[in-house]
């Protein structure tokens with residue numbers, strides 16, 4: 711399957727560097743099935759970091775009038791994402807809850823945009839804390855909200871598959887703003903939506 715890579719990516723140079731990295735690690739790439747491995751590796755990394763070249767908040771530009779004057783909490787729960795840990799360049803796949811509480815009468819966005827927002831911020835070299843913060847900052851600054859939230863549960867390969875080898879350990883982070891942070895009932899409502907272990 712062909713993948714369109716963003717402008718500004720030099721796949722040929724990335725392929726050469728991937729070949730050098732594998733060679734320096736003593737990993738041969740001279741069999742029929744591995745000769746193309748450096749190019750595949752470069753392409754896969756480019757795909758997993760494609761969000762570097764995008765502005766995820768653009769997904770919040772198309773808005774609709776609400777059905778109800780006070781729609782209450784709107785949330786996309788269990789949104790799957792894959793990010794690359796910026797320390798080790800290893801994946802941390804996970805699930806996110808992306809939510810906002812519109813002001814009365816405020817315009818809202820399509821549900822899929824909440825998923826796209828999180829997935830595109832994830833498609834960068836990341837740390838989980840920054841990912842959650844970027845999502846809530848985008849919601850806060852582009853929508854008319856009383857509060858925003860991003861709850862993330864993720865398993866970091868750098869901690870589960872190597873290093874500490876804490877196999878089933880997960881990282882859980884919460885980013886809450888406005889009433890979702892300060893109002894006791896709203897806070898309980900949103901925290902109940904933390905993604906559960908898959």
Ligand SMILES: Nc1nc2c(ncn2[C@@H]2O[C@H](COP(=O)(O)OP(=O)(O)OP(=O)(O)O)[C@@H](O)[C@H]2O)c(=O)[nH]1
Nearest residue numbers: 795796797798836837838839866868869872873874
């Ligand atoms: N807070 C936070 N830490 C992360 C995240 N991703 C990776 N890390 C941690 O970043 C740290 C990097 O620490 P270093 O000591 O430089 O790396 P290291 O020698 O490979 O450490 P070990 O993983 O303990 O073997 C590790 O503790 C990782 O678990 C993240 O999203 N958030």
Ligand SMILES: [Zn+2]
Nearest residue numbers: 795797798868
């Ligand atoms: Zn890491």
